[in-house]
Amino acid sequence: MSASNADGHGGRNAATKRAGRMIAAQAAAVSAAVHLLWAWPRLGTGGDPRPAVFVLGGAFTVAVAVATLRAPEYRRLYALGAGTLAAFLIGYVGWHGAAVGSALAADPLAIVAKGAEVVGVVAFLALYRLAPPTSVVLERREHAADEGDRGESGDPAGEGSEP
Numbered sequence: 001m002s003a004s005n006a007d008g009h010g011g012r013n014a015a016t017k018r019a020g021r022m023i024a025a026q027a028a029a030v031s032a033a034v035h036l037l038w039a040w041p042r043l044g045t046g047g048d049p050r051p052a053v054f055v056l057g058g059a060f061t062v063a064v065a066v067a068t069l070r071a072p073e074y075r076r077l078y079a080l081g082a083g084t085l086a087a088f089l090i091g092y093v094g095w096h097g098a099a100v101g102s103a104l105a106a107d108p109l110a111i112v113a114k115g116a117e118v119v120g121v122v123a124f125l126a127l128y129r130l131a132p133p134t135s136v137v138l139e140r141r142e143h144a145a146d147e148g149d150r151g152e153s154g155d156p157a158g159e160g161s162e163p
Helices: 015-042 050-070 075-105 108-130 134-150
Strands: none
Touching (some): 015 050, 015 075, 015 108, 050 075, 075 108
């Protein structure tokens, strides 16, 4: 069994993990886009702190989405993604209080954002459960770097194609 499968987690590119990363990243991107669409025209127009917070939160959410697609499978990254999207959800409920249902019904952008956030939280939490502990990921990186330093080409006899 290869090193990426030796721990039973299937490696970074297992089909389930690949699909989960795509779903999580897309949900995060949709949430970020909706927040930026809502915030940009209102930025700097009054005492409401939400536009500035949404621009910063949207940029951060995009960074998490990109890292989810490009970085190794770090549980901390997935927890950060789930926490960021959950913060948007909880913040919406906190801002609107008891009128959250009517506020949500009156705003189609909010419906899209909250739907994407729920999907994203579920996807990030699934990725968290599927990912190996951070120590395993770091050990894999170290092992791969050691093999690269020694110039191992996968030749079992240790002989390369050098003259």
